[in-house]
Amino acid sequence: MEQRNVEERETSASVAAASVSAAPSASAPPSDRLRLAELGLEAALKVKHVAAAHSGRLGTQMTFEGGRRVPGVRAVAAADGRYAVELHLSVAEVSLPELAEKVRDSVERAAKKAGLADHLGSIDVSFEDLVEDEAQPTPASKESAPSTGRRQSAPAGAGKKTASSGGRKETASAGGRKQAASTTGRGKPARAAGRKQ
């Protein structure tokens, strides 16, 4: 048993030694993976309303290779030999699906320009935080405040708008929440479809 443990230790040590020796030095030219990560992040940050890269709560969302780190982006090898690029971004308060498509367009253009289009796989965009966009006014500031149907400040048609939402189930007691949840068939565990694991 002890001999087996010793063999395992020796094997792991040799693997570690091999990985250290195989690691490229800082002066080595960057791999396609690192180049894709760098140009992907650079292209994403060029898109309007993208504020910054976000490396996650623990700072683990990054690409690391040969002593170089690219925070906020992960380039992961896929089974087809290409690299999937995951971008983690802080953005302004705009339509996020449209912004994600703009980011993908920008990254694809940059990869094509750099001759890495064949190595580029899927582009996953993750919006991690919302920041204030100083250059562009938010939709909230563009539009007027929503009406509550108050007499002092409400326009003439405000009451109708409030009345039109009367089809929704509303309860005004503390126990009403549980009752309404059972009638809509949405308990606590399944409130949002496709929940994250």
Add this chain to the structure above:
Amino acid sequence: MAAATEQTAGSGESSTTGDSSGPGKSLQSGRGTTTIADIVVSKVAGIASREVPGVHAMGGGAARAVGGITSRIGIGDDRRQGVAVEVGEREAAVDLTITVDYGESIPQISSAVRDNVIKRIEGISGLSVTEVNIVVNDLYFPGDEAPQEEEEPAPARVS
């Protein structure tokens, strides 16, 4: 303290149809996936709630006390105060805790908050909102806050 609770389903019920342009469908792309963090949705919900006149503050008493301290020392983000969200790949559910100005109609304010939150989240994130639960946990009376007396500057002790 028994707080008044309102619960309803948002407009997300219609997103189960085959309409590919509706909320909850546009996050799926053939070129990759789009993920939206809980923080993003909760900030959108908090901002949208505060836009409604009659909403005095967000969060319970403890949350407001802690939020006041953290915002003073610059580490807090009160946009998420009083907001709890559950975000999936296509849908989101929101719980809000608000304080309402005394004299305002709570049903009208809660309806306006609900409409605005659903509109903002669906417009910005593309997620469909399945429910917005609102807890009105307190009323704000304008006279509650004692006016701050202007203190006369102390006379100089040295000339």
